[in-house]
Amino acid sequence: MADPERRWCFADQLGPHFLDGKDQPVLLIESRAVLRRRRFHRQKAHLVLSALRHRAAELGEQALFVRADTYRDALARVRGPLTVCGPTSRAAADFVRSLDGVRVLPSRGFATGRDHFEEWAARRGDSQLRMEDFYRGARRATGLLMDGDEPAGGQWNLDKENREPPPEAGRLSLPPPYVPKEDDIDAEVRADLDEAERRGEVAFVGRDGPRQFPATRAEARRALRSFVEKRLPTFGPYEDAMLAGDPDMSHSRLSAALNLGLLDPMECVRAAEKAWREGRVPLRSAEGYIRQVIGWRDYMWHTYWHFGRGYAKRNALRARRRLPDWFAGLDAEDVRARCLSTVLRDVRDRGWTHHIPRLMILGNYGLQRGWNPAELCDWFHRCFVDGYEWVMAANVIGMSQYADGGRITTKPYAAGGAYINRMSDFCHDCVYRPTARTGDEACPYTAGYWWFLSRNEARLAGNWRIAPQLRNLHRIADLDEVVAQERARRRP
Template identity: 55%
Template sequence: MDADPTAAAAPGPDPRNDADAGPDPRDDAEAGPRRVRLVLPGQWGPLFDTDPGAATDAEGDAGADAVPPRVLVVEATETFSARPMHRAKAHLWLSALRHRVAELGDRAEHVRTTTVAEALAGRDDLEVVDPPTRTLRELVRSASPAVRILPSRGFVTDEADFAAWVAGREGRLLMEDFYEGVRRREDWLMDGPGPAGGRFSLDDENRNPPPKGATTLGLPDPVWPDEDEIDDEVRRQLDAWEADGTVRFVGEDDRRRFAVTAAEAEAALEDFVETRLGDFGPFEDAMLANDWTMAHSLLSVPMNLGVLDPRHVVERVLRAHAEGDAPLASVEGFVRQVAGWRDYVWHLYWHLGPAYVTDNDALGAREELPAWWTSLDASEVEAACLSESLDAVRRHGWTHHIQRLMVLGNWSLQRGYRPDQLTEWFTDVFVDGTDWVMPANIVGMSQHADGGVVATKPYASGGRYIDKMSDHCGSCRYSPTVRVGEDACPFTAGYWALLARAEPALRDNGRMRWPLRQMRDLADLDEVVAQEAARRMP
């Protein structure tokens, strides 16, 4: 274990290592020494090391009249070595950590070690905001039994809110109902007792295909953060770890495109509100090969890193609407993603437990993930939509939600990829992937492996949906209207093959009766099933 006091980047002697430095003003003679605040992955912003109500400066750091805690920042290689991680994700995580150490200055105790447990062993002076994952919660409680646990942060709602909501319900825990409850409690987008616009969801106004003939939405490029010497240092560190076999990476790491500090995140939020929020709603489901960001916010990364408070994000977007700078449908759709879906899947992570990923396989999905998929190698993938989406993951570690759900997830669902492996894959290769965010998204929403706990039906489609919502099919060697033969779209044929395979599990689902009836009426169903069983590369 290697303590690194120089990483605090503060001039002069370190008072922690100076016997003559005198008493620390953070120590209270009556209450005993002030505890050291431990921050863990996903907690690399002021929200987690500066308590609510403390005076702060423009960057969100504690002001001179506050008494902020010391902060233990553990840089453990196990964070990056457990499974092959996208190189860009590793860069973002390590850059966020080291940028926060630099910002904290003398407050930071930066410890470099192999495991987090090594850094915590023997410590009886720690406190921590309850971490967002089971692994981290179990780790801090076992490695440092004397640790003081503070209530969780980083979400709009807390565990008590969700528990109260669950206690008052019978039957399924629908996201729509949870979201409505959040809106009512917070008085967000409400018009008296009812929702603004007359409905809690304006999703039907937010399903536009891309403009006909367009290759981009024509919006300004997002404002990317400026890299600095810390980013250079991070690249050298990742190179060294990879060279000595400590870690394995997939994907590329070009320039950093996501915020890793509170100041960068605030700039990214303002840029989104000013240049893309208005178009977010209408085109949130659209795809264009030459526009990888479209009108999306790119804020999931800083929120999941812990450098951007989602409540602040929602309130900023609501202010834009109140000031007449953003239409209701766009604002509602965005608020639903942040205060609805994001909080909902975090609460389900705890509510459904660890067996949710390992024990759910309602559709009998047993296929191992192929090597070309796990290595992000789209070079031999001929289906344009899948090739572009997989290559975007390789290049950026990110795609927007429709590419995840209706291209990558749709393909995986049709091919019967194992949902537990797929959950790990999405967690590892997406720069906003975390252990808490992916289970309900993949096992539930994308793969329907839970049999309907999260989604009422499988999110599967043929090529016609992709053709409608993108410009991919025009350049593709496959035809979205063909299901048999050399030109058969692997999504169109794969859709019918999926229904044939999963019919026993789906026949009692009321929303699937018509699709299953259509499937049974196909004269060439056996040929379609045989064709797709033999297909290995799309």
């Protein structure tokens, strides 16, 4: 009798939806070489290994768990045919397709399929692939927040209602987010990473610390329930707000669990929709969260494959500066700008911060200074617990750094200190003033904004959304001083 096909699950394919039955034989591989390829955040390495080993322990004899230097070394020990759901990176996809005896299935873990996106893209044309249009199609395809053929509440997108500044109290009055408890597997992972680091086999950025995010399906489901019950109701209004003393605010913190495959995105958005239909959360909160998951997350996944290998090398603004050591090394203590210091500290200590600090503090600063977008993309991939190649490609290259010249956004996400002051409390007690362009109190974001426009005036001349700012550029009497000051600034 022929051996049954065994399902090979990568470390980001750990949920039951990657299997075709509860008794299906499974292959799990822990490759030491993966951690040598990049200098990952210590807590990211811990989370991935913990999740993989927890899954092996849960499956018991159902799983063949192989620890080896490389995937190829591990596969040499495996007998019988294998199937694998499409991996999440091009390198892994190329590798599994090159193997004999491995049948590659369509990818899982997303709300919409690749065919759905490609059919939509063919109708739209590459110059019209806007997330908002894709999101509306995904709503129709899934039936989420739909009343017949019309969007619930009469509007597709309630984003304009979800831009409230943070409360003056300095934090939201919410219970703390769900945090799992570590166990013996976590202790084993920590000891193994300590030993590998001591022997010089691996090197990390960031600090170790108690595991903050789910490593099992049960933990992920508890985190989802906690979010829907306690945090989703206020998610919408403060979705874009930032607070120095409340880095989590109303955000779900489920991205790491989703990207490990511990949660199916459809169960997350169905839970949010159910809470709205039962009157437990406002529509703008449910819609805002659902848009992030089946709109933005799926859109990032599909554009990663659709735009091809060359997309990650796009550099429309000719940004070539290397990341400074203080940023690459998460050196938060020597940064004087309160916003950037606070967010870098969050990344250093937890490997996570929500999407607005990523875009408007970290990404905005790199965009203003002309940092190499591919290098910044790699930094985000390595330093965030939810960072993967497919996640960061369009998020950083396209949205954050405008390096694709506007294929997915209509303007660069550059903003000065006024935006940060309006949407956060970071500017309170900061050594810089958000209104100052020059001098010792010059805000590096305010001055950096005008330096960015000055440096890229010709490249952005045809962009109608930024045309008013470009017209104002030459009305600034001290522009040369601003540019010289920011060009010489070594750290903010």
